[in-house]
Amino acid sequence: MKNIIGIGVPVSTISEQGNKPDLRKVGKDIYEVLTGTASHGYKQPVRKQTVKIEPEQNYAASEVAAVLNLSYDAALRLMGKMKGVVDFGTPTRRYKRGKKKLRISGKNLSAFLRSKTRD
Numbered sequence: 001m002k003n004i005i006g007i008g009v010p011v012s013t014i015s016e017q018g019n020k021p022d023l024r025k026v027g028k029d030i031y032e033v034l035t036g037t038a039s040h041g042y043k044q045p046v047r048k049q050t051v052k053i054e055p056e057q058n059y060a061a062s063e064v065a066a067v068l069n070l071s072y073d074a075a076l077r078l079m080g081k082m083k084g085v086v087d088f089g090t091p092t093r094r095y096k097r098g099k100k101k102l103r104i105s106g107k108n109l110s111a112f113l114r115s116k117t118r119d
Contacts (some may be wrong), residue, residue: 056105083108087102
């Protein structure tokens with residue numbers, strides 16, 4: 001659904017013949033929302049990217065999420081348990097929560113993947 005700039009009204013509800021909505025377009029918009037055939041958010045394309053693991057490169061949580069086909073949050077939780085993860089984040093302060101900025105080398109990531117594979 002496309003929105004008019006500044007107004008939260010879907011474009012398909014406005015027709016050239018006054019203020020009556022075009023019910024065919026509204027029905028199509030509702031169908032796209034319910035079936036998930038509409039455009040996805042920013043997470044779906046990132047998860048579908050391919051990442052080649054090189055041993056000397058450091059990988060962020062978003063790249064680990066793309067390699068393992070996980071969400072960003074799940075990749076953060078998993079990286080917290082991995083060996084060789086470096087945290088460049090900020091600590092928690094009195095009124096401000098700390099941020100995680102995790103990095104893992106390609107060597108440690110491939111070792112983790114090898115340990116999880118079944119032989």
